[in-house]
Amino acid sequence: MIGFLRGVGNRSLDRVAGVGRATLVLTAALWKVPRLSDVPLIVKQIYNVGVLSLVIVVLSAFCIGAVLALQFHTQLGKFGAQDAVGVGLALVLLRELGPVVTALLFAGRAGSAITAEIGLMKTTEQLSSMEMMGVDPLHRIVAPRLWAGFVSLPLLTAIFNVVAIYGGMIVAVEWMGGDQGRFWSGIQAEVDIWDDIGKGVVKSIAFAVVVTWIAVFQGYDTEPTPEGIGLATTRTVVVSSVMVLAIDFLLTLSMYGDFK
Amino acid sequence: MLMRTVEISTGAFVLAGTLALIFLAVRISGVNLTADRSSYTVMARFNDVAGLQTRAKVSIAGVTVGRVAAIDVDMEYGEAIVSMELKGSGGVLSMDTGAQILTEGILGARYINLLPGADEETLSDGDVIEDTQGAMVLENLIGDLVTRLGAS
Amino acid sequence: MDDPNLVEIKDLHFRRGARVVFDGLSLTVPRGKITAIMGPSGSGKTTLLRIIGGQIKPDAGEIRVAGRDVGGLGRAELFELREDIGMLFQSSALFTDLTAFENVAFPLREHTDLPEDSIRDLVLMKLNAVGLRGARDLLPSQLSGGMARRVALARAIALDPQLLMYDEPFTGQDPIAMGVLLSLIKKLNGALNATSLLVSHDIHETASIADKIYIVADGKVVGEGHPDVLHDHPSSRIRQFVAGRPDGPVPFHYPADEFVYDVLGSGR
Numbered sequence: 001m002i003g004f005l006r007g008v009g010n011r012s013l014d015r016v017a018g019v020g021r022a023t024l025v026l027t028a029a030l031w032k033v034p035r036l037s038d039v040p041l042i043v044k045q046i047y048n049v050g051v052l053s054l055v056i057v058v059l060s061a062f063c064i065g066a067v068l069a070l071q072f073h074t075q076l077g078k079f080g081a082q083d084a085v086g087v088g089l090a091l092v093l094l095r096e097l098g099p100v101v102t103a104l105l106f107a108g109r110a111g112s113a114i115t116a117e118i119g120l121m122k123t124t125e126q127l128s129s130m131e132m133m134g135v136d137p138l139h140r141i142v143a144p145r146l147w148a149g150f151v152s153l154p155l156l157t158a159i160f161n162v163v164a165i166y167g168g169m170i171v172a173v174e175w176m177g178g179d180q181g182r183f184w185s186g187i188q189a190e191v192d193i194w195d196d197i198g199k200g201v202v203k204s205i206a207f208a209v210v211v212t213w214i215a216v217f218q219g220y221d222t223e224p225t226p227e228g229i230g231l232a233t234t235r236t237v238v239v240s241s242v243m244v245l246a247i248d249f250l251l252t253l254s255m256y257g258d259f260k
Numbered sequence: 261m262l263m264r265t266v267e268i269s270t271g272a273f274v275l276a277g278t279l280a281l282i283f284l285a286v287r288i289s290g291v292n293l294t295a296d297r298s299s300y301t302v303m304a305r306f307n308d309v310a311g312l313q314t315r316a317k318v319s320i321a322g323v324t325v326g327r328v329a330a331i332d333v334d335m336e337y338g339e340a341i342v343s344m345e346l347k348g349s350g351g352v353l354s355m356d357t358g359a360q361i362l363t364e365g366i367l368g369a370r371y372i373n374l375l376p377g378a379d380e381e382t383l384s385d386g387d388v389i390e391d392t393q394g395a396m397v398l399e400n401l402i403g404d405l406v407t408r409l410g411a412s
Numbered sequence: 413m414d415d416p417n418l419v420e421i422k423d424l425h426f427r428r429g430a431r432v433v434f435d436g437l438s439l440t441v442p443r444g445k446i447t448a449i450m451g452p453s454g455s456g457k458t459t460l461l462r463i464i465g466g467q468i469k470p471d472a473g474e475i476r477v478a479g480r481d482v483g484g485l486g487r488a489e490l491f492e493l494r495e496d497i498g499m500l501f502q503s504s505a506l507f508t509d510l511t512a513f514e515n516v517a518f519p520l521r522e523h524t525d526l527p528e529d530s531i532r533d534l535v536l537m538k539l540n541a542v543g544l545r546g547a548r549d550l551l552p553s554q555l556s557g558g559m560a561r562r563v564a565l566a567r568a569i570a571l572d573p574q575l576l577m578y579d580e581p582f583t584g585q586d587p588i589a590m591g592v593l594l595s596l597i598k599k600l601n602g603a604l605n606a607t608s609l610l611v612s613h614d615i616h617e618t619a620s621i622a623d624k625i626y627i628v629a630d631g632k633v634v635g636e637g638h639p640d641v642l643h644d645h646p647s648s649r650i651r652q653f654v655a656g657r658p659d660g661p662v663p664f665h666y667p668a669d670e671f672v673y674d675v676l677g678s679g680r
């Protein structure tokens with residue numbers, strides 16, 4: 001019993017220590033403002049985490065938009081409110097699904113890749129050798145990936161939303177025979193630039209920080225063995241997905257909290 | 261050569277993302293950057309605003325002229341005070357303008373309809389509309405009907 | 413600069429969790445010589461090199477490199493000191509996404525403002541020194557183990573360091589690659605006017621080039637001297653290690669119950 005409690009205590013302390021290490025990694029990496037000479041490194045990483053995530057994001061966005069439009073069309077059709085399909089689609093995407101689904105896809109595609117890459121660099125002593133050459137891997141390896149993640153996810157989210165709304169429009173207008181003019185005017189009448197778009201962007205920035213931070217830290221903190229890399233990669237996807245959903249709940253509560 | 265492909269596709273990605281953001285702002289939210297954005301606020305007291313939400317539309321003869329900005333309660337009189345943000349700078353609607361809460365369709369959202377009057381004086385920022393008609397609550401209507409049927 | 417020793421370690425203590433890695437280790441690395449540290453796997457050789465490079469902070473003890481107290485250096489000074497140290501890692505540790513050329517150019521680009529054509533000349537010179545000028549455009553995945561280690565060596569000497577540290581350079585190398593590495597280490601130490609610190613458990617190769625050998629066990633130096641002297645060392649442990657005998661004062665068997673008890677299932 002005592003042993004069990006001690007185990008629980010030790011594991012909790014490990015968690016707390018992990019949060020501490022993660023914070024140190026983040027602050028140490030972001031301490032220095034990126035210099036002009038760091039730009040090529042960041043560009044390379046935006047390519048790795050942003051451009052390479054585009055295909056999965058665009059495909060998912062189109063499918064999700066189309067499916068949502070289909071569901072909204074049948075359900076709202078029961079009340080003769082097909083004209084509200086566009087509005088429903090836009091609000092659901094801008095406020096919730098866009099930021100959340102893109103962040104989850106990003107965690108699976110880019111987050112896991114970041115963790116595996118940094119973990120492999122640690123396991124093969126590339127990080128150590130860099131340090132011994134007088135180059136700080138936190139600035140050289142970790143920081144560009146952090147900045148690239150911060151930039152890429154909000155952009156991916158915007159692209160996701162546009163593609164999804166178009167996917168929905170194709171279903172609602174071309175396929176279900178809705179009216180294109182009313183689809184757009186309905187959206188424009190209801191969507192507010194701050195309440196719906198701005199808050200969605202705030203969410204995607206928050207998710208970008210959380211997912212990239214977790215991915216980079218899990219890589220940097222990997223146990224330097226092949227199994228260690230596998231475990232760290234899995235942890236990145238699991239922990240960041242859970243964190244995205246939890247933070248989304250909290251942000252929705254605090255930003256749209258007047259549900260009464 | 262390889263680096264060049266990376267740079268070009270990254271540039272295209274950043275541009276596409278930025279364009280998507282601009283598209284969302286302009287096309288989706290319908291922000292009009294050139295139009296007159298000025299507005300003024302008038303209040304209205306209602307006995308019942310059940311179902312009315314902030315950001316609900318305010319219209320005259322079916323044309324949207326503003327939004328509900330806030331809904332507060334006056335504890336003393338047991339009334340709701342609705343603040344409406346109307347486009348323009350005031351001085352157009354007469355002082356005896358009426359306000360009624362209507363419903364879009366049968367189950368649709370509540371909105372406020374304004375009925376301009378004939379007074380010389382006009383409403384400006386901060387004025388209060390007194391001639392109001394609150395929300396028709398379906399339960400009350402049915403209750404009314406039942407008692408009347410019972411009485412006859 | 414008149415100090416005859418480039419590295420001095422006094423009374424080093426270091427533990428990892430419950431395991432004591434160093435328990436009062438002291439040694440010196442004389443300038444211009446090749447010094448070897450030998451010990452069985454897990455005796456803390458890699459750890460020692462990292463402590464010298466300031467990557468790991470010891471629990472107690474003094475480490476001086478070129479007269480500077482490594483423990484007392486700030487972050488910036490430490491990175492400055494490391495520009496004077498070249499280290500060849502056990503796993504070569506080449507950057508996998510860079511070509512051989514770019515790997516060797518890396519420290520030059522980071523620490524100098526040399527124009528591109530000077531960097532090119534320097535890199536080709538270093539690659540030529542390890543015989544791999546022709547492999548400059550290959551990626552690490554296209555290099556054999558021995559070639560990768562030579563590229564890593566070229567990278568380690570890119571900034572003409574004062575101190576060269578080698579972590580088990582012979583492990584996993586075929587006999588030819590081993591011979592190439594041996595002659596390179598010897599040649600580079602002379603050509604660069606550098607000091608070499610070599611960590612290994614390959615006794616014969618090490619003995620053939622080292623000027624001085626330290627044998628480390630149980631966190632301490634248990635023997636030191638010229639390779640020839642160690643063969644006739646009074647300690648039987650050292651003679652066992654030097655001769656490479658599997659059993660002796662360092663037992664072959666991990667402590668256990670008598671074998672018969674285990675076999676009969678009546679142990680403990």
Ligand SMILES: Nc1ncnc2c1ncn2[C@@H]1O[C@H](COP(=O)(O)OP(=O)(O)O)[C@@H](O)[C@H]1O
Nearest residue numbers: 428431433451452453454455456457458459460
């Ligand atoms: N990151 C680490 N965490 C815990 N123990 C470690 C770590 N690295 C090395 N050790 C332990 O420290 C001891 C010395 O390791 P090392 O210096 O790699 O030995 P060597 O290079 O002589 O084989 C070993 O017992 C090893 O288990």
Ligand SMILES: [Mg+2]
Nearest residue numbers: 457458459502
């Ligand atoms: Mg080792």
